[in-house]
Amino acid sequence: MRVLQVRRLPLVAVPLIGVGLLVPSSSFAADPPSQVEVGVDQEPAVYGGAAAKPCGWPTAVYVSFGSWVCSGTLVHPDVVITAAHCPNSTSGKNATISFGEGQGGGARNVSATCYSNPSYNGNVGPSDYAYCKLNQSVTDVPIIPPAWGCDVSALAPGREVVIVGFGNSDNGGSGSKREVTTTINGINTEAWIGGDGKDACQGDSGGPVYIKLKSEFGGDDSWRAFGITSGGGTCGQGGTFALMHVAIPWIEEHSGIDITPCHDSEGEWAPTPECGAIPLDPGNGMGTWSSGCSDGPISGFSSLCGDAFGSGEDLDPPTVDITSPATGTVFMVGAGETQADVAISVSADDGAGFGVADVRLKINGQEFPGNTDSSAPYDWNLVFGPGGYLIEAIATDFVGNESSPDVVAVGVDEEAPPLPGGDDGGGGEDDGDSDTGGDDGLDSGLDSGLDSGLGDSGYGTSFEGSVGCSCATPAGSGKQQGGALGALALLGLLGLRRRRD
CATH class of the missing domain: 2.60.40.10 (Immunoglobulins)
Structure with a gap:
């Protein structure tokens, strides 16, 4: 029988053997971001990986609840997915979502309210999912959609995946974005991923696992987010991950937001204008945070599982x-x-x-x-x-x-x-x-x-008071400048513990 152990880690400032360094999350909010040399392998990542490059994996976010921190995934301009044990509240818990790669994110912050799956049973595994509704839309960061519908067929043992999070690494550091490439060991209503020194750890809870839909397997070389870090044994030995496609029906019903741009609520192919401009190389880090890290290559309108959005005739102008x-x-x-x-x-x-x-x-x-x-x-x-x-x-x-x-x-x-x-x-x-x-x-x-x-x-x-034809922007600083998908641009572990810092 597998023993599942839930651990709410206390806020302390001393290292605990087997748990890692617990850092008060408020230090990230009150102090300037630490100077973190991102993209340098000498500072080991997650477990067995590397520090994320500047603008690498921009949809992987740092989630602070004041006394503890987790990771999460931006899957829609208004929605971040994380683990249920992170907010641990079905009525809503306030959080700060931080974007960036440095200590505690460091690039920008957005407030949010997070809701745990009401069916969460307190254990590591398939029910350990939650979402955060952002108080301000983030429209300039290219979204990697959650795997849903036909995408799910790519999730199979042996497939290469990337774990990203802000948790502990091999050297005991935590709080900056790290990534590690590993494989799926097994999958049904939850996934078992990593091992041999490649893994998530404390603080990575709720963070993403990404998979590339490789053309060699019938994909289009775009990426999907599918895993939600839940827990595991000793860091480095592999862990257990909840699955976004298990979580999606409840998230969409509870939030009232459609987070699957290429499929309908039943998983049938039904592309929308957002079923395109999907990042093709999100880990490489292109652009700057002032532009939402949006300079990397993107797909056209996807035809992965059927006709692309915009197929057919539309002769009438708006x-x-x-x-x-x-x-x-x-x-x-x-x-x-x-x-x-x-x-x-x-x-x-x-x-x-x-x-x-x-x-x-x-x-x-x-x-x-x-x-x-x-x-x-x-x-x-x-x-x-x-x-x-x-x-x-x-x-x-x-x-x-x-x-x-x-x-x-x-x-x-x-x-x-x-x-x-x-x-x-x-x-x-x-x-x-x-x-x-x-x-x-x-x-x-x-x-x-x-x-x-x-x-x-x-x-x-209005906020610059400039004179002459200098500049103007849509109202609201969260709105993307210049168009996003514009028509011309596209087209059996013992002692499992929570990976929350």
Whole structure:
């Protein structure tokens, strides 16, 4: 009979033999991140591996509950999967999700509420799963989807996998991201992974195991997250892992969020626009955290188990409507200020088509940095100096069809300028029947307006207060700049213990 032992590790600051160094997680929140030389093999990883490279495995996250810490996996912009014994609460426990590779993550923090599987039985194994609902969406980090539906067929004994976490390593260190490549030893409703010195350890609880869907086995060389570190015996001898595809039905039902972009709730192939742009080399670390580590190679729309999203015809362009501000609105510059805040909201719809890929703005006929928003709600917070402005919104769908533009005219400290061609503008949603070259005939009108002095006082983001055509971003710092999947871009262990620090 296998003995399962649950260990809630106390918060102490002395090393315990067989347990490793327990570090108060609050030190990571209060102090600057330690200088960790990431990507250097001289600091052994997890057990038997290597330190993660900068931007390596960006969806592997550090999860702090104040008095103890775990690891986790970002599987959706709003959802992190971890182990049930980490929050150990079915009613919700507050946590801080930290991204990065350094001590305690170090790159950025997002608050969250975490919920344990109500069927969790207190033991290592298949019921040891939980999820955290982020309080702010993370849309700029390329997601490795959880294995579901046809993906699960790749999970077999002997297959090579990668364990990632922030737990203890061979030399007793902990708190920075590490990885180790090993194999699946056995799998049913849980998995047994690692051994021969390659393993997860305390602090890795809840962290991911990734698998590459290799083309030699009929895959497309993209990656999936599938394992949830649960527990094991002596670190280095291998351990027991819960499985994401066992957890998914409850997570989706409880959270109300679809975290499987390529399949429906029954596991049948049903690709969405997010069933693509899947990382092909996530461990290699490309880009910087300022851009969400998003510079690495990605897949097109996946056709792994059926037709890719966007297969077939979609001849109709989307519609777009600037819902705020209305044409004729005049904004006043406050006393002692030089610019006025202007919030812009846009709605877009692709009807029976494949969906809206992005919406972009032009101000007085000009593109500007951050003018493209790839996810609803489509909102921008800008600042305008005195003058007249023509605000233009254009929507593009996932096959490249482009809407006719919607245009509104506003003024700052003066009346709004006339619309090109005498159009009534804003608030009247376009019927979308014009050709896909939505700008035809409009830029000339805007150029004429510019010659009359439009935009001479400049505009920029509300938080920069910049002057001139410098930059603008969608409202909300969590939203990805410039589009994510845009149409043009894609397409029998004794004494098992919890691996929580």
